[in-house]
Amino acid sequence: MKVLPLTLLTALTLPAFSQNKADEKKSPDWENEKVFRINKEAPSATRMPFPSAADAVAKKRLESPYCQLLNGTWKFHHVGHPDQRPKDFFKPDFDVSSWDDITVPSNWQIEGYGTLNYSNATYPFEKNPPYVMGTPPGNFLTYPEENRNQVGSYRRSFTVPAEWADRETFISFEGVDSAFYLWVNGEKVGYSQDSRTTAKFHITEFLVEGDNTLAVEVYQHCDGSYLEDQDMWRLSGIFRDVFIHSTAPTDLADLEVNATVADDYETGQLSPKLTFRNFSDEATTASYTIWLNQQKRVESKVRVPAKDTVTVGGDKVISLPKVSLWTAETPNLHQLTIRVQAEGQEPTFYNHQIGFKRQEIKNGQFLVNGQPVLFKGVNRHDHHPETGHYVTEENMRADILAMKRLNMNSVRCSHYPNDPRFLELCDELGLYVIDEANLEAHGTGWGHWAKDSLAKVPSWKEAHLDRMKNMLERDKNHASIVMWSIGNESGDGVNTKACSAYFRERDPSRPVHYEQAADFPHVDLITPMYKPLPSLNEWCRKEEKKPLDKQRPMIQCEYSHAMGNSSGNLADYWDMWRKERLLQGGFIWDWIDQGLSAKKHAIDVCGPDTRLMGVLTKPQGLPVGGVIIDSKPGHTPKKSLKITAKVRGNKAPQVGTENNNRNESDGYPIVTKGDTAYSLKIDASNKNLEFFVFINGWQSISSPLPKNWQSEFHEVTGTYDGEKLVLIVDGQEVASKPVTGEIQDNGFDVAVGLNTEKPSRRFDGSIKSASLVIDEKPVFDFDFSKLAEQPKTREFFAYGGDFGDQPNDRSFCLNGIVRPDLSWSPQAYEVHKVHEPVHVFHDGKVGDYGQLNLKLKNEYDFIDLSHLQAELEIRIDGELKSTAPVEIPACAPGKMVDWTVTALPLSGIDAQSDCHVRVVFKLKEDTVWAKAGYMIANKEFQLQAPKASPAPAAVPVEWSESDGMITATAGKVKATFQKQNGSLLSYQIDGKEQFAGPLNLNFWRPPVNNDEGAKLPFNLAPWYDVSSTSKPKKVEFQDNHLHFDLSLGVGNSDATIDYLFQENGQLEVTVKLWPREAPMMPRFGMQVQLAASNWEWFGQGPQENYQDRRRSAWTGIHSGSIAELFDYYLDPQESSNRTEVRWSRFGDLTFEATGDRLLEVSAYPHSPLDVELARHPIDLKTKEESGSTTFVNIDYGQMGVGGTNSWGQLPLEKYRLPAKGQYQYSFRISPKIAK
Known part of the structure; x- marks a missing residue:
């Protein structure tokens, strides 16, 4: 027996108080880093007493008759400032009948109190440790003093079971954010910080017979919040279980199991340490017995002094030869049951499921039970x-x-x-x-x-x-x-x-x-x-x-x-x-997309010809995203223009001469018609308001941002009357300039908060209202704050900013490999693949008589492969020809063995065949986490690549030119090309148009989050719209061949496009590219609009894949609807790509790789611009709503999506498209022609 020294006894048995009384007088407990626990029990192991061993073993911890859950309905009062809280609410006679009901556990923001707020690292209050009541930046939710630090007051009553009359009663809070005071029956019990561990209080002395009043006062922020700055939604309240529980007057106060493994990594070692606590006024003797798996291992007694604590054990080791060990692969648990009985008490039983395991670092490796993991x-x-x-x-x-x-x-x-x-x-x-x-x-x-x-x-x-x-x-x-x-x-x-x-x-x-x-x-x-x-x-x-x-x-x-x-x-x-x-x-990083279920307004809430690409809230109006007003004649002024908006910025005005934001944006649009018509915006420096019109270039005026730009809304107006530009702020003219002429009509949609010509530019702030008057006729007059009162009808997963919350880090909380509903993202397939515990290696050759010589690696650390079964799939030209079970050879953990698979059914393969073999490993039997037949691992080999087929025969072509166009007629085919950029504008078969939009060069993708984090939308912007910047250097046609030689207008980059007309209406396209003096390319290929709804392809799939994320894909013929094959990331972006595509079929058109390089193909059911501008998937109109076509990309390739991090790292160099050397690829368009 070991008796602990008095100092440690005190720490274990007595309430812990702050010793700094001087600080307490200066500041409240919740703004004093030295006060974090008052009257809390010392932390101890999770456990629960039971009246019998059978119950202790069979029942869950919180099912004990000595435990009473207090989850459920509580009375709740919410204020925005500590001074507003009901200070006497803890008194039993304080009337709370008019208070709201709230469910515990919960977060009060989820229940509708306060505002949901996501922030990565920015504190949502003024940073000044340990204080949380200072004045933060003007756009913060906590800027209004009346919302500086919310307080939730909780009340409920409970009755202690009569059977607990002679026992000691405690209350435990498993999670309360961030700090709280506790009262029982009007008596102050204590105070706690540390929102994620158990706060346990001894409350026996405060209890009465019958109803007991429980009061909890929770603070949204405290000094402890400085230590809880995790990247997550900032949510408050009692969010984990609350329960009362009781122990005998002398009972177990703590338990330390100490279950490990000896040096032989076979023998279990158990040395339990028990701490007893005596609440009574007299010393007592407690007997205790310890069983392991119902076998008695320890039986002894201990003398426990009055009002004291004693610890025994831990100094003797119980050896258990060849015990079943615990690992993640073999989670073997053993029942450790403890009986405690002090003099004059009924026995109490505890049960713990324990595992024998040893972790250590030895010779540079992390070992579990002696094995590197x-x-x-x-x-x-x-x-x-x-x-x-x-x-x-x-x-x-x-x-x-x-x-x-x-x-x-x-x-x-x-x-x-x-x-x-x-x-x-x-x-x-x-x-x-x-x-x-x-x-x-x-x-x-x-x-x-x-x-x-x-x-x-x-x-x-x-x-x-x-x-x-x-x-x-x-x-x-x-x-x-x-x-x-x-x-x-x-x-x-x-x-x-x-x-x-x-x-x-x-x-x-x-x-x-x-x-x-x-x-x-x-x-x-x-x-x-x-x-x-x-x-x-x-x-x-x-x-x-x-x-x-x-x-x-x-x-x-x-x-x-x-x-x-x-x-x-x-x-x-x-x-x-x-x-x-x-x-x-x-x-x-990390497990789940931290999206929250929410509702938003209809996409056309602002009017029938508008699209809400953000959210509306009251009172901010439009705090994130924007509104697009579909382009119409009359949106470009002939005589006059007036733009007015009430706005507030999220960023403080930039000071000094250095333009620190230049790499983030090129301005923050308030109301714009692209970048080459008119715009009211914040300039790129974030210093000035700017108003411009495009008349023979940009004609602009500007004025410094108001000093209270973050905290107050300002009415900003820009006018043009054919003679002068005027900028007005809060009713005062701040800038003007003589300008004459007619504003250019650029064909882009008008937008609020967005720029449809330069989609990477977004307003960073709130727009309460916006109006546009052209030639003295109103185009729109949006009161977004008023529109926010309309019913919200569409469900979506919200992220930072969607509730008007500031500060926020937008979609930086959407980092999950699974969605909020646990459905797999495309990344999850890659995770499953790279984590697989079975590996197969092959030299690419087939032995005599169809024999396959393989090597099999078992990457499990502790189990063999006997729980798996294997199948061999053979595909010829993408079609599954056979599936057969194959026997897995014995293979010990961590070992590699030879594996010969004989008699492959390879009939039907000829020199033109593309043959792939895939080995699939599945569970033989059901497990607790997956059913029999669930795929654990797979490996694909290409046994034979096809030889190139001869090209179709050439056909005679009639050529004609007019109005910058070239027309080719070849039998049933009529094709029209644009001279300026080499685009194929029209492709008709028997007079029926096959395209819904032109086939043209394309170097852009809707940026993925990693692109945005590396500022690629800005840095790679020269590649955004190459079709509009290209100019022909030479155009030639002869026989069945049309050749374009183009200057792309990006650095000194050139490209050629060659079209060859072939029999049966086929058209072969070859593109060569010489990028020079230019940034790397997001993608290189051609894009065409089609009316197709379905997609079939022979290549990598079935899930989307990219050159740096395709290990999980396999080669075959895959198909599906385009809408389902497009993955709707919660923050929309580039999606749906497939690599190593031999051919892709959309309706009656097939696109087939014809050169040395296989294709990358993707299909968007929405315009790339809409995908880039949308804030949520539901911002994208369905095909039925929009009547839109499918945008199909037939690519040489695009750069990888990256993932080393999302704030600057580029994809690995081998997965980029650098602007050097020559690129070349070709494909054939084959229509379905009626015979």
Whole structure:
């Protein structure tokens, strides 16, 4: 028996108070970094007593008769400022009958109180630690003083079961954001910060018979909010379970399991440590018995002094030879049952499911039970689209099962401890867990060098340490936890070093991770974020020079930022990691798109000829996005023009002479007609209002932005009367200039908040109203704030800014490999593929008698392949010809064996055949996470590439020219070309038009989020509309051949297009390109509009794929509707691409690769411009609504989507299209001609 020293006894048994009374007088508890717990119980392991061993084993923790859930309906009062709160609401006689009802658990913003707000790292209050009540920037939600720091007051009553009369009663809050006070029956019990770990209070002395009044006062922001700056929705309230529970007067106060594995990695070692607490006034003797799997292992007694605590055990090891060990592949759990009975008490029983596991770092590798493990992991936030941060056990289980189906073996709790039930499920189902403390102070400084980081401020040390202790003590017994994490992006300094020291002393069995500590000695492994691939080889070579026992492994705690259409080069990472001993995987950012279910207005809420490409809110009006007014004659003035808008900016006016925003935008449009007609906007410097008209060039006037530009709406007017430009702000003329002439009609749509000619330009602020008068006739007069009162009818997933929230980081919360509803994104298929635990290698040859000689690699760490079955598929020219089961040879974990597959049915293959073999591995039997037949892995080989077929015969052509056009007639075919840019304007068969729009050169794609993060819409803008900038250098036609030699107007770039007319109405197109003195290209190809609704292709599929994200695709004939094959990312962007396409069929037209290069093909059911401008998928009209055509891209290729990060990194160099050298590809258009 060990008796703890008095100082430790006090920490375990007595309430913890702040010792700094002077600070308390100066500031409230919630603005004092030294006050974070008052009267809270010391943290301890998750557990629950039961009256019998059978119940303890069979029932869930919260099903104990000694536990009473307080979830359900509470009374609720909400205010925007602490001074407005009902200060006496905690008194039992305070009448709350008129208060609203609210469901607990929940976030009050989800329930309709306050405004939903997403922010990555910007604090939603003035940054001035530890204070949260200062005046923030004028556009912040917290700028109005009456909304500076919301307070939610919760009330309910409860009755303590009579059976608990002689027991000690506690109340536990599993999650409250951000800080709260607690009263029971009008008595103040305590105070708590740390929103993600259990806040437990001893309340026996406050209870009465019958109804007890429970009051909780929750603050939206507190000094602890500086340590909770996670990239997520900023949501408040009681969002996890609340329950009361009771123990015997002398009972178990804590339990430390200490289940590990001996050096032989076969023998389990158990050394449980029990802490007893005696609440009575007399010393007592407690007997205790410990069973493992119903076999008695320990039986003893302990003397517990009055009002004291005693810890026993931990010094003796129980050895268990050949015990079944816990791993993510084999989550073997054992029942540890404890009986406790003090003198004169009924016995109490506890049960824990424990796993025997050992994690360690040895010789530069992270080992689990002696084996190096590749972490196939993901970062997970608590998130549900309907309930925000309240996630049910059912939701947690669904997340974990979905992870298992994606061949994942690990999860990082980013960036806070999850609900204890999540860890219990990881124990049960098998996932390695990085348990991360609720610590992120990103907004005070990122990186170990950040001088303002709170990690460097000594007065915040105890607040840091408290969060470590809360996590470790609560979670220490979970088998799934393999690492402790100090937190995330909080800088590094004396405080985080103290946290590391605490972990190492308190639990040396688990390594310590903290990315911000880089390679400093207070972390046990190197865990960078988004480390680019090219640097990994250099790091490995450097680390290998150290002595073996000094080497540390690298596991990327975040990589492959999956924002939007992303996860490019994921396979490249895994190719590297599988080669290098010191690289052991990583954790994808992140699990789920953090979209919230919401409704918005009809797309034509502003009028029948308008399209809302954003959201309307009251009172901001149009806080994000914009409105497009469909182009009509009369939108270009003949005589006069007047634009008026009430606007407020999100960015403070730029000061100084340097134009810091030039790489972000080229101006912020308020009302525009493209960039070459007229515009009222903020200039690119974000310093001035600007009004221009395009008359023989840009004629503009400007004036500095008002000083209170962020906090107040201003009425801005630009007028042109045929003689003068005038700019008016808040009724005062601020600029004018004589101008005469007629404004150019550029053909682009008028827009509010957007620019339809330069779609990368968006207004950054709120537009409350906007009007346009042309030639003294009103075109529109939008009161967006009033329109916001219209019913919202369309459901969508919202992201930052969609609720008028500021600050926000827009769609930066949409980084999931699964959607908010857990459906797979296209990236998920790639994740499943690169994580697969079975690999097949082939030399590309077929042996005698159809024999296939393979090598089989088992990448499981602890199990063989006996749970799998395999099938062999053979496809000839894309069509499935045979499927047959094949026997999998025995293959031990981590080993590779030869595998010979005999008697392949290869009949029907000739020299022209394109033959592929695919091996598919599936589950033999149902598992808890997938049904029998679920595909675990697959591998495709091309056994034979087809020989080129002879080109169709040439046909005679009649040529004619007129009005800049060239017309060719060849039998049933009539084609019309535009001289200026080589476009094929019309393609008729028997007088029937095959196109709905021209076939022309195209170098642009609707930018993916990674493009935007790297500022490519700005940097690559010269390639945006090459068809309008191209000029012919030479045009020739002869026989069946038409040749265009073009100057593209992009640097010194040239291109040629050759059209060859062939028999049966076929047209072969060859494009050559010489890009010079130009930026790299987003894509290179041709685009055509077709009336087709369906698409069939022979190439990579079935899901969309790109040159840097196609490992999961396989070669075959795939088909589907164009609308279904276009992936609607929650922030619309480039989508639907397919690579290595032999041919693609749209209706009666087939596009076939004819050169040395296979095609990339994509099809948009909307115009590329609409895809680029839309903020949400429902901003895009359906084909039925718009009557739009399909935009088909027949490409040489496009650059990869990237994914190293989403804020500057480009796709890997090999996946780019640099502006150098020569590019060439060709394809044949084949119509269906009636015979």
